[in-house]
Amino acid sequence: xxxxxxxxxxxxxxxxxxxxxxxxxxxxxxxxxxxxxxxxxxxxxxxxxxxxxxxxxxxxxxxxxxxxxxxxxxxxxxxxxxxxxxxxxxxxxxxxxxxxxxxxxxxxxxxxxxxxxxxxxxxxxxxxxxxxxxxxxxxxxxxxxxxxxxxxxxxxxxxxxxxxxxxxxxxxxxxxxxxxxxxxxxxxxxxxxxxxxxxxxxxxxxxxxxxxxxxxxxxxxxxxxxxxxxxxxxxx
Amino acid sequence: xxxxxxxxxxxxxxxxxxxxxxxxxxxxxxxxxxxxxxxxxxxxxxxxxxxxxxxxxxxxxxxxxxxxxxxxxxxxxxxxxxxxxxxxxxxxxxxxxxxxxxxxxxxxxxxxxxxxxxxxxxxxxxxxxxxxxxxxxxxxxxxxxxxxxxxxxxxxxxxxxxxxxxxxxxxxxxxxxxxxxxxxxxxxxxxxxxxxxxxxxxxxxxxxxxxxxxxxxxxxxxxx
Amino acid sequence: xxxxxxxxxxxxxxxxxxxxxxxxxxxxxxxxxxxxxxxxxxxxxxxxxxxxxxxxxxxxxxxxxxxxxxxxxxxxxxxxxxxxxxxxxxxxxxxxxxxxxxxxxxxxxxxxxxxxxxxxxxxxxxxxxxxxxxxxxxxxxxxxxxxxxxxxxxxxxxxxxxxxxxxxxxxxxxxxxxxxxxxxxxxxxxxxxxxxxxxxxxxxxxxxxxxxxx
Numbered sequence: 112x113x114x115x116x117x118x119x120x121x122x123x124x125x126x127x128x129x130x131x132x133x134x135x136x137x138x139x140x141x142x143x144x145x146x147x148x149x150x151x152x153x154x155x156x157x158x159x160x161x162x163x164x165x166x167x168x169x170x171x172x173x174x175x176x177x178x179x180x181x182x183x184x185x186x187x188x189x190x191x192x193x194x195x196x197x198x199x200x201x202x203x204x205x206x207x208x209x210x211x212x213x214x215x216x217x218x219x220x221x222x223x224x225x226x227x228x229x230x231x232x233x234x235x236x237x238x239x240x241x242x243x244x245x246x247x248x249x250x251x252x253x254x255x256x257x258x259x260x261x262x263x264x265x266x267x268x269x270x271x272x273x274x275x276x277x278x279x280x281x282x283x284x285x286x287x288x289x290x291x292x293x294x295x296x297x298x299x300x301x302x303x304x305x306x307x308x309x310x311x312x313x314x315x316x317x318x319x320x321x322x323x324x325x326x327x328x329x330x331x332x333x334x335x336x337x338x339x340x341x342x343x344x345x346x347x
Numbered sequence: 348x349x350x351x352x353x354x355x356x357x358x359x360x361x362x363x364x365x366x367x368x369x370x371x372x373x374x375x376x377x378x379x380x381x382x383x384x385x386x387x388x389x390x391x392x393x394x395x396x397x398x399x400x401x402x403x404x405x406x407x408x409x410x411x412x413x414x415x416x417x418x419x420x421x422x423x424x425x426x427x428x429x430x431x432x433x434x435x436x437x438x439x440x441x442x443x444x445x446x447x448x449x450x451x452x453x454x455x456x457x458x459x460x461x462x463x464x465x466x467x468x469x470x471x472x473x474x475x476x477x478x479x480x481x482x483x484x485x486x487x488x489x490x491x492x493x494x495x496x497x498x499x500x501x502x503x504x505x506x507x508x509x510x511x512x513x514x515x516x517x518x519x520x521x522x523x524x525x526x527x528x529x530x531x532x533x534x535x536x537x538x539x540x541x542x543x544x545x546x547x548x549x550x551x552x553x554x555x556x557x558x559x560x561x562x563x564x565x566x567x568x569x570x571x
Numbered sequence: 572x573x574x575x576x577x578x579x580x581x582x583x584x585x586x587x588x589x590x591x592x593x594x595x596x597x598x599x600x601x602x603x604x605x606x607x608x609x610x611x612x613x614x615x616x617x618x619x620x621x622x623x624x625x626x627x628x629x630x631x632x633x634x635x636x637x638x639x640x641x642x643x644x645x646x647x648x649x650x651x652x653x654x655x656x657x658x659x660x661x662x663x664x665x666x667x668x669x670x671x672x673x674x675x676x677x678x679x680x681x682x683x684x685x686x687x688x689x690x691x692x693x694x695x696x697x698x699x700x701x702x703x704x705x706x707x708x709x710x711x712x713x714x715x716x717x718x719x720x721x722x723x724x725x726x727x728x729x730x731x732x733x734x735x736x737x738x739x740x741x742x743x744x745x746x747x748x749x750x751x752x753x754x755x756x757x758x759x760x761x762x763x764x765x766x767x768x769x770x771x772x773x774x775x776x777x778x779x780x781x782x783x784x785x
Contacts, residue, residue, distance in 0.1 A: 127708065127709040128643060128708055128709055128712075128781070129643065129781050129784065161571060164435060165435075166431060166434055166435065166570075166571060167570065167571035168570050168571070170641065187437040187438075188437075190435065190436065190437035191437040193435065195431070195435050197428060197431075199427050199428025199431070200427045200428070201427060201428050201429055201431065201432035202427050202429070203360070203364060203427070203429055204368075204426060204427060205364055205367040205368050206360075206363070206364070206367075210363075214356070214360050215432070215436075217356050218353070218356065218357075218433075218436040218437075218438060219436060219437060220437075244367075260432075495721070498717075498721075499718075502714040502717060502718070503714070505707075505710075506705060506706060506707075506710070507704075507706040508704055508706075511704075512697075512700070512701060512704060512705075515697045515700055515701075516697050516700075516701060516718060518693075519690060519693035519694040519697055519722075520694060520721060520722065520725050522690050522693075522729065522732070523725070523728045523729050523731070523732030523733075526732050526733075526736050527732060527735075530735075530736065545735055546732075546735060549728060549731055549732060549735065552728065553728055556724060556728075557721070557724075560720070560721065560724065561721075564638075564717050564720065564721075567638050567713065567717065568713070568714065568717055571709075571710070
């Protein structure tokens, strides 16, 4: 499989007041490739995710989408290509499953929305409850609907910011299974502390320390990731 | 075109959501009713005729009752992080603001119709003296209220203590608007011609100025 | 430190001008016949009002600069402007009633210009409240900048509204004597320099604090 550079962050810096949360971060996301982003709490992982998803604006540096700088016309194309998932479901509690997907499909100007909604609901096994309001859903169902919402716009780039938080072991296992199926044709950036699961999904690890990417490397198994991580943390 | 259709889409979602969760609307309508009754008892001890000084009262009630849902219009998007979902979407963020503004404006209008009706019913405030002028005044003041109210609500998203801060930030800014509203309503009730009233111009200026400024500033209000 | 020496110089000028102004107010300017000695408050009341407007404008200007550039220093200036502006608004609100007491026999009269300052006080006090109570530092800077812009744009509308609404007529323009004018100009400069020295010191303190936090 070919690995095209979809997103390239160059010299991203972000400061909150005098505090520099990110320092000259360079990060590339390739299609068909999942990158695991590790780091201490407060190392700047969420900040980086938000900047890549344009929820937050970097103080310095540029983001490139398929080689073009993200600004002007490219901005909306880029936003359309981004899928963002966190431990929040991004769903409207008082809307039905169908209404939620329908709203977001129109927000993203999805073509053939009806068909797509139907197939996603089927794929995630929530077709039966499509006319029930989300607040009555179980956590597992909400999570599956949340994934359908993520995929409705068929994003090329997935930013997953601690998607496992608050899930029980079953939920984590299911989510891992779904996510590993999504890699084809997509670039994934995964932030999590669940190294066990992420190893199944990711092929590459980047480690953030005090706002700097100190290491980017491919890996084969869990032990290698753990070793890399602790090596980095011990180094001053 | 795309801009307008996004406004319409988010507006539809907003109203549907508001009517399903009900709490904002029910709370504000009920609050309006309670306040009216309370005002009646605090004035009835013989100070004066409430139907004469009623206009200011009505606006006070609208201000407080409207705050109940306008203040929450972004706060409620904190639930499940849908606020981020809106910001992530490939749409102009100004359109999101305008949709929320319109939704609040529509709800305010409903509240006002209800309030005018019960104030006529209970207190005999003569609102039918010049219904057109009254509608016009109420619409203009509501536009100003909704434009700043929606923006301040967006400013305070994800903020601790936003329920307390919200009125403290908003009310001082709205003082001229409500002064104008009360004066013009009083004049309309008393069947005066308000068309060339300087207050009217002031309120229109307020509306145009703050609706424009808010739409422009919204982007920097929500980008972290 | 550049700003510190600027603050120093402005303060020294302010002190000298104020001593001079006070001398003129009490010994040079003649006593007004109608209001008596209380009229002398005018020499500090009016300059305070003008200075507070200028400070609020500083806050407005730097708020825009902050939103555009995200430059921390601009935020410090904006904050300082609002804070010093509030101090002078308070001066107006305190000196006003003292004057009012002798002019109208009541402490508080809902006199248009005084009322405007009461509303200004409410607006900018809420700005300070926001900065004090806000949980996230960076976010509070952004939203207070927006608030400062809106509040400043609201000022002329408030002004006009109060003027339309005002039932009490402002004291008619008293023809000032030459000595009174001279005194007024000196005291105006004195208060203005005082305001700017406050502003510079406030910015300096802000910079110092952030350095210390680092």
